[in-house]
Amino acid sequence: MLQRLFISAFICVAFALPLHAAADRERVQAFLTTTGFDVAVASISQSASHAPAMLGLEAADFGADWSRLADTVFEPKAMTRTAADILAQAMDDEMLAHGAEFYASDLGARLVVAENASHSSDGAERVAQGKSIVATLQTENPGRLALFERMNKAIDAGNMSVRAMEEIQLRFLSAAAAADVIQLKVDEAQLRALIAEGREALTEQMAEGAIAGAAWTYQSFTDAEITQYAEALEHPTMQKIYELMNAVQYEIMANRFETLAVRMNELHPGQDL
Numbered sequence: 284m285l286q287r288l289f290i291s292a293f294i295c296v297a298f299a300l301p302l303h304a305a306a307d308r309e310r311v312q313a314f315l316t317t318t319g320f321d322v323a324v325a326s327i328s329q330s331a332s333h334a335p336a337m338l339g340l341e342a343a344d345f346g347a348d349w350s351r352l353a354d355t356v357f358e359p360k361a362m363t364r365t366a367a368d369i370l371a372q373a374m375d376d377e378m379l380a381h382g383a384e385f386y387a388s389d390l391g392a393r394l395v396v397a398e399n400a401s402h403s404s405d406g407a408e409r410v411a412q413g414k415s416i417v418a419t420l421q422t423e424n425p426g427r428l429a430l431f432e433r434m435n436k437a438i439d440a441g442n443m444s445v446r447a448m449e450e451i452q453l454r455f456l457s458a459a460a461a462a463d464v465i466q467l468k469v470d471e472a473q474l475r476a477l478i479a480e481g482r483e484a485l486t487e488q489m490a491e492g493a494i495a496g497a498a499w500t501y502q503s504f505t506d507a508e509i510t511q512y513a514e515a516l517e518h519p520t521m522q523k524i525y526e527l528m529n530a531v532q533y534e535i536m537a538n539r540f541e542t543l544a545v546r547m548n549e550l551h552p553g554q555d556l
Contacts, residue, residue, distance in 0.1 A: 413495030
């Protein structure tokens with residue numbers, strides 16, 4: 284079984300929790316809506332468009348059925364149900380109450396509206412416009428960029444995002460090879476090493492994209508509000524919440540990419556890598 288480096292110990296022991304510690308499913312569903320995590324999970328479907336490129340191919344190489352297959356595998360409601368199933372076991376009452384309290388506040392509710400709109404927007408356009416905002420802020424308000432960096436660091440305090448994306452790529456390529464969609468000329472250890480060679484570039488790309496995304500998403504919020512949000516994200520309980528939500532989101536993405544790789548065999552273009 285492939286290593287799953289980005290899955291935290293928290294989620295690994297989730298199903299070992301005593302029954303009384305598990306959160307009520309209805310409360311978890313309300314938590315998903317209040318925090319906007321349901322929209323974030325559903326937006327994973329947008330990542331399916333990157334699958335062919337990860338294999339060195341184009342979506343057109345898989346024929347007219349590509350969109351249908353991608354939509355089926357990355358079905359938003361199914362992914363949201365999976366997230367709710369895991370969180371119902373892994374979250375306790377303290378985490379649910381703390382997260383819901385902040386995101387149900389006036390500032391929290393406004394942040395969720397902005398974040399939901401960001402998740403639903405065109406990613407390339409969002410980043411392009413965000414970079415333009417960043418360029419202006421570098422001259423006019425560099426302190427605001429520092430706030431975005433602080434906020435992004437709090438959201439991914441465990442620095443799991445880059446390793447998670449590497450692991451998703453590894454699992455996808457390995458599954459595609461096992462399904463005879465591609466032919467790998469390297470073993471798993473060599474493939475992991477090849478992927479790791481691009482870590483520095485990926486880290487820079489993701490950091491740049493995160494700042495640009497934040498600049499676009501939170502452009503209507505004041506510096507004081509961004510500071511308040513960063514402080515809320517840095518709270519120990521919120522850190523536990525985001526550690527878990529990040530792990531759940533990345534695991535769902537990896538699982539869907541593995542499933543997509545197997546199903547791509549139905550379209551079978553064939554390619555050596």
